[in-house]
Amino acid sequence: MSKMIPNQTVPDFTVPMTDGGQFQLSQRAGDNFTLLLFYRGLHCPICKGQLRDLQRKLEDLAERGVTAVAISMDEQKRAEQSASNWGIDELMLGYGLSEETARELGLYLSAGRPDSSEPELFSEPALFLVRPDRTLYFASVQSMPFTRPPLDQLIMGIDYALANDYPARGEIA
Structure with missing residues (x-):
């Protein structure tokens, strides 16, 4: 498994979205950051809470120049069920992430x-x-479903990083 290192280029990838469009990393960059939230899928109740929280924070993120998208390896039907059942219709929801891309992203x-x-x-x-x-710039990669980074803390970190031109950390391979 390769590990993504801060300041290195993230591989470009494209996934279909539940709204019928596509998300391509190189084409959907936020003014300051793109927040990529990879979630386990429809079966995960912790993901449901995290994605609902992310949807509530979309305006706060947009004010900071951050575009947010949640992505899973789920098939279209399961992703559409997540969007519908979880009430996350404002959040860009990508699906069908390939095993190859997941491995490239670490x-x-x-x-x-x-x-x-x-x-x-x-x-x-x-x-x-x-x-x-x-x-x-920032990575949190988990091997288990529990203990997700709190989005409020992430937003405070983004504020600090933008105000202080704070460099990416963990950049030494």
Whole structure:
């Protein structure tokens, strides 16, 4: 598994979205950052709470020049169910992330348990802030579904970073 290093270029990728459009990283950059939130999928109740929280924060993020998108490896039907069942119709919701792209991004992958509603293969949670030039600024990559970065703290960090021209940390490979 490769690991994304701050200040390195994030691979460009494209995923379809539940609104019928597409999200391509190189074409959807925020003025300051693109927030990529990778979630486990429809089967994950913790993801439901996290994506609802993200939708509530979209305006706060937009005021800071941050474009946000949530992405999973789910199939279209499951992603559409997530959008509908979770009430996240304002959030850009991408689906169909390929295993190859998930590995390129350094996401942890899990096999679905046969006694659950988990898909056969899915990525574990991750959150990236990517600069408009597609370099990685911040990464939180998790191997388990619990303990997500609080979005309020992330927004405070974005405020600090923008006000103080704070450099990416963890950049030494």
